[in-house]
């Protein structure tokens with residue numbers, strides 16, 4: 001058997017309608033971004049990486065809070081082995097992220113394996129970007145199951161258009177965020193879109209400010225999902241105005257100070273559009289970019305790394 005990993009660097013033919021849907025709704029499903037065969041080849045390495053990740057929760061489900069019951073959360077798998085690195089760094093995926101956002105280059109913020117255990121709880125409504133000290137609305141999460149996933153195992157639900165409301169307040173993932181955002185969704189009459197079933201390699205993408213939640217796992221099987229979070233190259237580090245953002249800066253933007261480019265050693269550029277790749281006919285910036293300021297420019301030469309990371313290039317987490 002050929003044990004070389006499948007090549008995930010090719011261009012995926014993203015439908016123009018998917019870009020429009022993403023920019024209007026703040027989320028979209030991209031079926032078949034990877035084939036089931038490709039996912040099957042990467043899965044063992046991703047599982048090994050998730051088992052080795054030091055953050056993997058050891059406490060039994062019943063001793064955890066609502067957030068802890070929602071999923072096992074293991075991050076920076078790409079630092080664990082070459083298989084995980086090739087998956088997380090896949091140019092095919094990063095290019096779709098860039099095309100959805102309408103930016104020319106994207107960086108990695110981090111990856112996370114989100115495994116909802118049998119009897120794992122629902123994921124409360126929340127906004128991801130509450131946690132992220134990133135000064136841009138051009139952030140997006142790829143969410144891809146590694147196994148066939150049904151609603152009963154825990155699939156995502158999105159409040160369409162909620163990304164355009166921006167920051168809805170300081171709500172960490174909790175019962176309180178769920179209550180508050182459920183109330184707000186009803187008050188604003190936002191459409192709620194619930195995924196029904198995804199195959200391995202199908203991916204959903206959601207923007208950093210999109211309100212989302214996920215159903216509980218009522219089956220005996222682990223819901224294995226990989227996520228990869230991207231942001232526009234050129235993004236600056238935002239204020240570290242609460243402990244969650246300080247944590248995120250310390251873990252994922254190590255060495256970067258507010259006001260500097262978010263471009264530390266853990267944030268490689270995963271896709272940069274070449275001249276030959278520009279696709280006339282695709283709108284260039286996010287629909288909400290117009291109201292939230294211009295899209296982030298690509299980094300100027302010399303601004304590729306944040307200052308502290310430049311001074312300490314050998315530092316690794």
Ligand SMILES: O=C(O)CCC(=O)C(=O)O
Nearest residue numbers: 114123128141143214227
């Ligand atoms: O997988 C889940 O249950 C929730 C995922 C999520 O909140 C995210 O990817 O931002």
